[in-house]
Structure formats: C-alpha cells, structure tokens
Amino acid sequence: MLPGLAQPIAAQATKPAPAISVETLKDVTKTLSSDAFEGRKPTTPGETKATEYIVERFKAAGLKPGNDGKWFQDVPLVELTARNVTPMTFKGGKTPVSFAYRSDMVLATYRVTPKIDLKDSPVVFVGYGITAPERGWDDYAGVDVRGKTVVILVNDPDWQAPNNTGLFEGRAMTYYGRWTYKFEEAARHGAAGALIVHETAPAAYGWGVVQSSWTGPQLELDEKGDHADQSQAIGWIQLDKARALFASAGQNFDALNKAAKVKGFKAVPLGVTASASFDTTIKRQASKNVVGILPGKPAAQGGAPGEYVFHTAHWDHLGRCDPVDGDNICNGALDNASGVAGLVALAEANTKAGPARRSTVFLAVTCEECGLLGSRYYAEHPIYPMAQTVGGVNMDGLNVVGRAKDFVVTGAGKSELEDMMKTLVVAQDRVVKPEPNPERGSYFRSDHFAFARAGVPMFYGESGEDLRVGGTAAGHAATEDYIVHRYHKPQDEYNAAWDWSGAVEDLTLYYGLGRALADGTRWPNWYSTAEFRAIRDKSRAGK
Structure with a gap:
C-alpha cells in the first residue's frame, strides 16, 4: 500500500455508511428492463422513457441537475x-x-x-x-x-x-x-x-x-x-x-x-x-447522458465544491434484436439496468449522509453498447473540467448470484485507487484477486475507459467467482451461464429470485471509495508505469 492512502478510508470507516436499499435495486432494475422500455436503445422511444425515469429517481434521491441546471447532456449521434x-x-x-x-x-x-x-x-x-x-x-x-x-x-x-x-x-x-x-x-x-x-x-x-x-x-x-x-x-x-x-x-x-x-x-x-x-x-439525431450532482460543502465550511468525484453507469442496451422463442426485446436487466439501479442507490446513500467536502456527480451515460460513445463524448466535452475531476467508480452489471469471498479489480496495476479499495475489501473479510478472465479485455469495454484516456483514474471492479455458497465452481458456472445464455440476448431479463446480497456488499465498497475521495483532499494518480500517468500529470500541472 502506498504511504498515507489508508487514512482517508480509516477515517470514513468510523462513520457507518447509510444502508444500500435492496428495494431500490430491485425496483429500478425491474422497471428499466421491462418490455415497456423496449430494450433502451438510444434515439428510440425506449430512450425517452429510460432517461426520464432516471431523472425521476435522481430527483427523488435528492440530487440536483448536473449540467448548468439541466439533467441532460446532449450527445450528437448519426445513425x-x-x-x-x-x-x-x-x-x-x-x-x-x-x-x-x-x-x-x-x-x-x-x-x-x-x-x-x-x-x-x-x-x-x-x-x-x-x-x-x-x-x-x-x-x-x-x-x-x-x-x-x-x-x-x-x-x-x-x-x-x-x-x-x-x-x-x-x-x-x-x-x-x-x-x-x-x-x-x-x-x-x-x-x-x-x-x-x-x-x-x-x-x-x-x-x-x-x-x-x-x-x-x-x-x-x-x-x-x-x-x-x-x-x-x-x-x-x-x-x-x-x-x-x-x-x-x-x-x-x-x-x-x-x-x-x-x-x-x-x-x-x-x-x-x-x-x-x-x-x-x-439519420442524424442526439441521445442523452443523464447528469445529477450532490454539491460539495461551501468553501466557507471547508468544502471544495469545485472538485468532483464521479459514479458512472450506462443506461442503454440493444433495443429490439434477434428473437428467441418469439421474444425480440433485449431487455438488458443485468447489462446494465442493474448498474443504473446501483447508481440510484448510491445517490440515495450519499444524500442521506449529507454533502461531502467535494461534489459528487452521478452520470448515467448513453451508447456504451455502440462503442462507449456517451462516456467518450463526456470525456471530450466535459461539463466539469477533467483537471478538477478527482476520480471515481464505474459500474457495469451488479452481482446477483450471492456474496463472494473475493473481489476482482479489472485492469489491475494501474492506479492508486486500487490501494484505497483494497483496505475496504479487507474490512469486508474478502480478498482481492486477479481477473479470472483477463482475455475478455473488460478494462477496455466499459465507460471508465473514456475517463482513463483523459487522465482521470476511475475504479472498475466487482465480485469474483468464489461465492460464499458454492465456491468457485458455482461462481464460474454462473458466469458462463450468463455469457452463453443471456449476454446480449432477450434472456437477459429481471429475475425475482436473484440474490442481491453480493450487490449490496459491492455497492458498499463503491460508496466507501467514492465517499473517501469526496470527503478527502487526496488526488489519486496512476502508477508510474500506467499509460495514462503522463496525461494526468499534464492536466494537473499548476493546479
């Protein structure tokens, strides 16, 4: 562990985190992945329903509009x-x-x-x-x-x-x-x-x-x-x-x-x-990123509201796709209605805890499935300067198969955020493990990558396959079953029998890391060997 990195986490641990709402996770996932949302393909009526629903949940969670009084950032697209x-x-x-x-x-x-x-x-x-x-x-x-x-x-x-x-x-x-x-x-x-x-x-x-x-x-x-x-x-x-x-x-x-x-x-x-x-x-048109913010404390109260911590997840999916047994809606329940549900639950937890020293931004991006376009557009046209963006956490599908003994860092060996997260993982009596399937290139397949290319450290990790019930055999079987039978198919649907306990544990980690960044003064960097270090150093020069 790098010197001093444990202190912000330890300080945060003395103040219990607000509980992550399982009801929120269930409700948001079930709603966004219902047939009424038509698979949430960008630029379709399903987008309008999805983005309006996310705004509704962000408002209810206590967030403020995050784009100069607006909830949306337009993302110009061509179809x-x-x-x-x-x-x-x-x-x-x-x-x-x-x-x-x-x-x-x-x-x-x-x-x-x-x-x-x-x-x-x-x-x-x-x-x-x-x-x-x-x-x-x-x-x-x-x-x-x-x-x-x-x-x-x-x-x-x-x-x-x-x-x-x-x-x-x-x-x-x-x-x-x-x-x-x-x-x-x-x-x-x-x-x-x-x-x-x-x-x-x-x-x-x-x-x-x-x-x-x-x-x-x-x-x-x-x-x-x-x-x-x-x-x-x-x-x-x-x-x-x-x-x-x-x-x-x-x-x-x-x-x-x-x-x-x-x-x-x-x-x-x-x-x-x-x-x-x-x-x-x-067809030229526009999609939308949804942006909510929990402003940091005023400077007069020791706050730094002009510094930003991010939580991100993509709201989009494939829309209508090749039918299976007559069903042609790719609902995207796990991918990524569950991640947006996690975003809403984290917003609720943060507002219950009250304003942090820094501002916390909750960004639901479009067009992850069509090449990370929403996050790429945000990174190239940031609402909040990248030089003032501390870092954050990205989510792309939550654990719905039960608690895990391990936690996997995607693209490990890149940033100091990993050291901060390791402290939290150990506190849950869990261990950090390498990716079981690094050949899938997951580090380059989700929305944190656009931030990374702009120099901002974003953490991306999730439960591993060593489940507390069933071990690695059960965990690996669940992973393979999802990839073979549900990933990007109509069968990725909400299941009332899902076990959300693992998702709650992971979200508690995401909350802890995000809140430590938001309450602290540290500017985490990439390791010296990471390909994004020079970009971060240049953007932070003179700050």
Missing part, C-alpha cells in the same frame, strides 16, 4: 443503417468464394455516406493488425494496404499464454487486442476494408453477439468530416469461412494464424480481391 447488403465475394483464387450477410459475415461502416461500394479490393492478411513501436511490433511493416482489404485476427498474439506476462501481457488483453483498435489501425494505414476473423475463445463471445450487435442501425458520434478518414467497410467473418477463403488463395489459415503470433511476422497478400456493396440510411 447508419446498412441496406441491400450484397454477399461479399472473392475472386482470383482456386475457386470463387462468397460470404452471406449475417450468417457468414457482417458489414458496416463509420463513413456517413449513402453508398458503400468495395470493388475488387486486393486482400492482405495482416495477422493481429497491430502497430506497437514501443513493443517492437508492426504487422503492417513492409506492406502498403491503401485501398486494400485487410483480414485481422482478434485479441493479442499471446492471448493463449497461461498467465498475464509477456509482450502483450499474456492472457490479459491489451488495447491492441480490442476490435475497436484494429479498425482504427486499419484506417490509419488507408485500408478500404477491414475484416476481423471471429473465434469464440479469443473474442470472449459467440457469433450470435457479433450478429446482433453489428446488424441493424449502428450509431456513431456525429463529427465534422463525416468520418471520411475511416475504412469504407468494416466487419467480421466466421472462422470456417476464413479457412475456406485462405484455402482458395492457396494458403493454410491455421498455419498463418500460428505464424502471426511470432514477433517479426510479415503480412501476406492472398492474391484474391474482395467485393461487396450496401446502401446506407443516414
């Missing part, structure tokens, strides 16, 4: 819907190859244009599609992919390592392993098309998740230039189809997959060309 998607065809190989839309591949675009026509684009396999000079790795070295279509592997080269050590941190996914990075890097190199090969293990989700997330209307921030610097067509292809394509090109996919894991791999032109086209319906 792009692909229509008339042709099969993707490949010519020049031993035999013609064709991929059917949805079943074999999915295609989309970031470009705001009515027509995408990828025609006879030479195909190049670029391994993991990573350019990381600080690690001595460049999959694009020696190859010009401008106007071409790149085929990319998902995750990092060492994702199969048994531990979290290695050039790309082994099982622990780095940002280089995220699909968002791979499309960004392909665009930076001028690729006209970019296709990620889907494999369930390194992706950490099945094809059904890709299919539901990448078809239908897609949202992106509405920015100047209409994203003309992005690739024309981006998407995913099924593993067996990748093997068939490579075989037609006279290559062995599995052999090249293995070769791409070795430093010094060189991109391989496949000698085939890709073609596909689709029309795009363009």
Whole structure:
C-alpha cells in the first residue's frame, strides 16, 4: 500500500455508511428492463422513457441537475443503417468464394455516406493488425494496404499464454487486442476494408453477439468530416469461412494464424480481391447522458465544491434484436439496468449522509453498447473540467448470484485507487484477486475507459467467482451461464429470485471509495508505469 492512502478510508470507516436499499435495486432494475422500455436503445422511444425515469429517481434521491441546471447532456449521434447488403465475394483464387450477410459475415461502416461500394479490393492478411513501436511490433511493416482489404485476427498474439506476462501481457488483453483498435489501425494505414476473423475463445463471445450487435442501425458520434478518414467497410467473418477463403488463395489459415503470433511476422497478400456493396440510411439525431450532482460543502465550511468525484453507469442496451422463442426485446436487466439501479442507490446513500467536502456527480451515460460513445463524448466535452475531476467508480452489471469471498479489480496495476479499495475489501473479510478472465479485455469495454484516456483514474471492479455458497465452481458456472445464455440476448431479463446480497456488499465498497475521495483532499494518480500517468500529470500541472 502506498504511504498515507489508508487514512482517508480509516477515517470514513468510523462513520457507518447509510444502508444500500435492496428495494431500490430491485425496483429500478425491474422497471428499466421491462418490455415497456423496449430494450433502451438510444434515439428510440425506449430512450425517452429510460432517461426520464432516471431523472425521476435522481430527483427523488435528492440530487440536483448536473449540467448548468439541466439533467441532460446532449450527445450528437448519426445513425447508419446498412441496406441491400450484397454477399461479399472473392475472386482470383482456386475457386470463387462468397460470404452471406449475417450468417457468414457482417458489414458496416463509420463513413456517413449513402453508398458503400468495395470493388475488387486486393486482400492482405495482416495477422493481429497491430502497430506497437514501443513493443517492437508492426504487422503492417513492409506492406502498403491503401485501398486494400485487410483480414485481422482478434485479441493479442499471446492471448493463449497461461498467465498475464509477456509482450502483450499474456492472457490479459491489451488495447491492441480490442476490435475497436484494429479498425482504427486499419484506417490509419488507408485500408478500404477491414475484416476481423471471429473465434469464440479469443473474442470472449459467440457469433450470435457479433450478429446482433453489428446488424441493424449502428450509431456513431456525429463529427465534422463525416468520418471520411475511416475504412469504407468494416466487419467480421466466421472462422470456417476464413479457412475456406485462405484455402482458395492457396494458403493454410491455421498455419498463418500460428505464424502471426511470432514477433517479426510479415503480412501476406492472398492474391484474391474482395467485393461487396450496401446502401446506407443516414439519420442524424442526439441521445442523452443523464447528469445529477450532490454539491460539495461551501468553501466557507471547508468544502471544495469545485472538485468532483464521479459514479458512472450506462443506461442503454440493444433495443429490439434477434428473437428467441418469439421474444425480440433485449431487455438488458443485468447489462446494465442493474448498474443504473446501483447508481440510484448510491445517490440515495450519499444524500442521506449529507454533502461531502467535494461534489459528487452521478452520470448515467448513453451508447456504451455502440462503442462507449456517451462516456467518450463526456470525456471530450466535459461539463466539469477533467483537471478538477478527482476520480471515481464505474459500474457495469451488479452481482446477483450471492456474496463472494473475493473481489476482482479489472485492469489491475494501474492506479492508486486500487490501494484505497483494497483496505475496504479487507474490512469486508474478502480478498482481492486477479481477473479470472483477463482475455475478455473488460478494462477496455466499459465507460471508465473514456475517463482513463483523459487522465482521470476511475475504479472498475466487482465480485469474483468464489461465492460464499458454492465456491468457485458455482461462481464460474454462473458466469458462463450468463455469457452463453443471456449476454446480449432477450434472456437477459429481471429475475425475482436473484440474490442481491453480493450487490449490496459491492455497492458498499463503491460508496466507501467514492465517499473517501469526496470527503478527502487526496488526488489519486496512476502508477508510474500506467499509460495514462503522463496525461494526468499534464492536466494537473499548476493546479
């Protein structure tokens, strides 16, 4: 533990925290995930119902409007819907190859244009599609992919390592392993098309998740230039189809997959060309972040109301999706109606405790499911200066399977907030453990990441899998059951039989950390080795 970090927590522990309301958790989760909210897809009537309900609960909790007297921050979006998607065809190989839309591949675009026509684009396999000079790795070295279509592997080269050590941190996914990075890097190199090969293990989700997330209307921030610097067509292809394509090109996919894991791999032109086209319906609109604040004590009373601590969670989900047994509403009960319920419960607890020294902001963001757009917009257009933002806690799904002996820090080893949280975890007679599934890249898949990129330490952690009833076997089974049967599917529905005791324990930790920051004077920083340290130091310079 770093010197002095325990003191604010110890001081806070002398004053019992207000109880976390289980009734609030149940009521908010059940309401937001009901069919009446239509899956809470941004820019639909479900958004209006959801955001108005959150405002209602924030008001009832005792918060004030957090955006200069307003509850909302408008987030400008553009909705792009692909229509008339042709099969993707490949010519020049031993035999013609064709991929059917949805079943074999999915295609989309970031470009705001009515027509995408990828025609006879030479195909190049670029391994993991990573350019990381600080690690001595460049999959694009020696190859010009401008106007071409790149085929990319998902995750990092060492994702199969048994531990979290290695050039790309082994099982622990780095940002280089995220699909968002791979499309960004392909665009930076001028690729006209970019296709990620889907494999369930390194992706950490099945094809059904890709299919539901990448078809239908897609949202992106509405920015100047209409994203003309992005690739024309981006998407995913099924593993067996990748093997068939490579075989037609006279290559062995599995052999090249293995070769791409070795430093010094060189991109391989496949000698085939890709073609596909689709029309795009363009709809410019806006979604909303919901912002509530508990102002800090006035300066005359020793307060610092111009310094801010955040609690965040995303309110959005997928809306209507592929039906299962006739049900086509992805209700998103756990993901993330439960997190918003936690946000409301924390607001209630903080207002009951009274104003802290610093102001506490409760931010329910939009468009997490479409690429963390709400939190990204807030971080790029902050209501409260990032240099005056102390830190905070993000939530993305609560523990509804019972109390756990362990607590997992997502993306451990990055900030001093971890030391502060460890004290609280130990006080609950629990232990901090490493992520059981670091290959899922969870650190880059939730809304704290936008704050981190702006230099603000945000804590993200949750109950582990070692349940007090049933142990790790029961906990792991519950995790796998959710991922396989409910994650991003209509089956993610409210269940009256859920056990909220674990959620209450975790929320008590979040409250303790947030309140310690709000009542204290400390400005937690990133560890010296963290990639966000320089940004924080620069923003805090002279403060």
